[in-house]
Amino acid sequence: MSFSIKAIIIYSHNGKIREIPLRENGLNIITGKSKTGKSAIIDIIDYCLGRGAFNVAEGVIRQKVSWFALHLIRDQEEVFVARNNPGPGASVGAEVYLRRGKLESYPKLDELQKNITADALQKFITQFAGIIENEHRPETGTRRPLSANISHALFMCFQKQNTIASQDQLFHRMNEDFLPQAMKDTLPYFLGAVDEEHFLLLVEQEEVAKLLRTKEAAAAKVISTLDISKTRISRLINDAKRLGLLEQHIQPDQEDIIDHLKSLAEFRFDDPAYIPDFGETISELRFQEKNIQQTLGQLNHDIRAAKEFLSDQTAFSREASEQASRLKAIGLFKNEPENPDVCPICESTLSSPTPTVKEISQSLSEIEIHLREVHKESPHIQKYMGDVEGRILEQTEKLRGVQSELRRVIVEDERLRSIQNQLIERARFIGRLLAFLELVEPDAETEDLDGEISSLRQRLEALRSRINSDDTTAKMEAALNLIGKQMTSYSNKLDLEHSGSALRLDIRKLTVVADTDDGPIPLNRMGSGENWVGYHVLTHLSLHWWLRKRHRPVPAFLVFDQPTQAYYPSDIVDGSIEQIARDDDRRAVQSLFELMKKACEDIEHPFQLIVLDHAHLRDEWFGKSIVEEWRGDKALIPAVWPTLSQLSE
Structure with missing residues (x-):
């Protein structure tokens, strides 16, 4: 047994509560003029039952409502579920409030705090509807397995205004990608062709x-x-x-x-008997070799510099001696020249003045000092060069020793590596051998x-025989045959094209088919809008007749939005049947509601038929079925409710 809706509850931004009570069984009519919010009822119910998107049209409802809620009932178990209004321009709200148990009164606005996620809500509603663990597994393997949930069940519970009058779309949301296939996959479970044992x-x-x-x-x-x-x-x-x-x-x-x-x-x-050092000794010897070579390089540089210095010193000494010899001629002059600008010998005018005797003597004295210094430093340089050459010989001999040891160690290391590689290869061989012996010797x-x-294999064959796909197909055909008979019976209550023909539900194409003497005629080739609405209504009523008869886990409610739209003029005021001009159209509207009334009597309880429409018939039973009438100032949302911007002013 599944659940029905006890009430729809709406909260304003200032905490006011609008309650729309519904009868748990039978016909519930919400009638009224256009643009009063009737069509939003399906989107509100769908949203509160776990749908990801919030599809209420932009306008008054999005501006004036803070939370939407449903009061659900199944047997004696009650559930209150509420979701926040995401507001203008938004597609989904993030807050969900869930409360289980009998409700004496509805929570106040400030009590509505998030206590469950949207995903968890869908799982809960799926379980609350009685949908058990299930999984459809496609035979072709081109699609992933699919588990039926509340979203799939709701395909059979809503008939929006644009769907109920469609010649191409029989079920809710079948214009969305992948959903038609999802419905085909889950219908065998919902119709009872497969059960929990399956x-x-x-x-x-x-x-x-x-x-x-x-x-x-x-x-x-x-x-x-x-x-x-x-x-x-x-x-x-x-x-x-x-x-x-x-x-x-x-x-x-x-x-x-x-x-x-x-x-x-x-x-x-x-x-x-030996443990190779994996090149550490070689590395150390190469390091020593490098250091000795660097030392030799430095010593060779030093001795070259010393030799160059000594060579430069010798050249300086020679040049200075020559200068001294020339300057000693100063002794020939006893007196200073009378005119330094005239040569004292040839009396010609000089370009540069002749140095004085004093200046020449001073230069000679300086040269002699430098010569004495040079002669004093030469023995030291000679000794330094001898020391460096000795160190060069010492380092050269040391280098020969290191290089000799390096060659010996390299040869030894190669020998050790060869031994080690053989040990490793043997170990690998033993590993392969053990793996082979494990394979050839069964445990x-x-x-x-x-x-x-x-x-x-015997056990698997037994299971396959119990899950006989032919048996599932036979059960599915039996269910569809009985639903088709009920559809045919209901069609006799309406004046439709092909009424009285054998009707059936084609689940491969998700449409209605009338089997006539001229062959099968699908819904999209049946007459006009009046026919499409009529076949939608009788098909879904017949479907719920079967679902309730078999106690299937589909919510026990069905919502029709504007089933009489094809008959009433666009400027409808009070919805009276007299506003319909043609007699046959008035009879068609009357017959349509009488069929709904009869179906509610035929279908096992609990079953709740919610009709959102303009019509207001004069019949007493129709008046008793009205739960809300929105005309004049009455509507889904009270006009006095403020918007958020008005509250902030």
């Missing part, structure tokens, strides 16, 4: 099939191993001989070859694979 068997079947695949893979592995073992044995024998682990006369085709391989698997490596788990595989 899904439990599917899970068991998957587990058994998975285990069977594992066992079959293990058996195939054993067979494959036996097929390739000869080639691998030959390769292992050759590798063992190459590594010195096996004598050369051993052949792969010997009867006891496995025993030989098993003995090799027990091979133990002796510890080597306890693989010894009885054939018996286990046979048992699992």
